Amino acid sequence: MQIIRGIKPEFMDERGSIARILDADVPIKSVLLITSKAGTVRSNHCHKTDAHYCYLLSGRAQWYEKHLWRKEEEYVVLEAGDMVYTPPFIIHAVRFLEDSVLLAFATKSRIQQDYEEDTVRIRFIE
Secondary structure, eight states: OEEEOOOOOSEEETTEEEOOOOOOSSOOOEEEEEEEOTTOEEEEEEESSOOEEEEEEESEEEEEEEETTOOOEEEEEEETTOEEEEOTTEEEEEEESSSEEEEEEESSOOOHHHHHHHEEEOOOOO
16 A cells, blocks of 8 residues: 655745645546545445545545455555555545545546446445
8 A cells, every 4th residue: 555644835935835745657637526524435446447646635534455356455544634546456445534525636537437447346345
């Protein structure tokens, strides 16, 4: 599991600040702003080709992962300012511990038909 913890501004002056959330050599095709209520579960799937970075703007969440062909499971608690990277064939699910806002930067388009063709639904957590 690839986690980037506590992303902080790297530049600050009287105008405000700039924080580098994502600086990677990957083709980002879509950015999603996702709001979730405390106690809800999202994802419970993996992707055949898509990969994404998920950055928690606010709230807290438990992020679960498991490789499609392995038994080992991992989970971590994300705090605001943390980001997780999920490559293809990694089953992932998230349980929101608080009302939360998340940004998802994906390498594939999120046009519904394309998304569904790339997504494998798997009941990972309840």
